[in-house]
Amino acid sequence: MEKYDLLPEQLLYEGTLHSKNIFNPRTLSEAEILSTHQSDYWEKLKKLNLTRAEVRASGFPLSKELVHREITINAGTLQAADFALKYGIAMNIAGGTHHAYSNKAEGFCLLNDQAIAANILLDQGRASQVLIVDLDVHQGNGTAEIFRNDTRVFTFSMHGAKNYPMHKEESDLDIGLPDGIEDVAYLRLLDHHLKVLLDTLEPDFLFFQAGVDVLATDKIGRLGLSIEGCKSRDALVLKSAKRYNIPLVASMGGGYSPEVKIIIEAHANTYRLAQEIFF
Secondary structure, eight states: OTHHHHHHHHHHHHTSSOGGGOOOOOOOOHHHHHTTSOHHHHHHHHTTOOOHHHHHHHTSOOOHHHHHHHHHHHHHHHHHHHHHHHHSEEEESSOOOTTOOSSOOBTTBSSOHHHHHHHHHHHTTSOSSEEEEEOSSSOOHHHHHHTTTOTTEEEEEEEETTSSOSSOOOOSEEEEEOTTOOHHHHHHHHHHHHHHHHHHHOOSEEEEEOOOTTBTTOTTTOOOBOHHHHHHHHHHHHHHHHHTTOOEEEEOOOOOOSSHHHHHHHHHHHHHHHHHHHO
């Protein structure tokens, strides 16, 4: 998608970011991938041996280039976690591949970036209680499956109740939203549930799936948020992390408004807020 080129260009042009703020991800090791994904699935994926049905479910034509792209995206989120522990916050211009299950690809997601990063942080003892706040318009079904029996990771997904996926997995907390919900009602729900989770869970790391497909302009989102409402959503999450002193990694997730300038503006707001709140 062109937004992956346009977003950093915009952030550099306006001075929100400088070249020193941008890193190029390394490659994930197999051990890092297998911290989260089943070995038989990874073998099929890297050898391009998915069945036609599995390729169809992924949403992409399968190729070596696609697998390399996915590995790079996932490595970006893992490295962002290192930066977040050092600076308080870090972002992945891509990522948010929350439809990837431990054993299958789905919904344009082959490997689950936030799940891989969370598992590695936990395995290395650099986090003990992770909260995943998934505010993409689509439920984080793959993430819910991966952490179904892991109390070290709490999955919170606030998504369109009638949107993809039609079959929802069970997150630790799911908030299904009605079509057309607007700023005030949305933000009231988020504010309430986020406060409760932060106070009761006391997480020491937070992953934020910051999809902008919640916008009223989105072609497939079906919700009713304005650009300002989406910005207020991001401010609420980022300010909460700062207030509670929780390192945060944000992945940009989806966004499908017909005008790319709207997508870029909404994503750019997340970065502007990060600079304003954390630095």
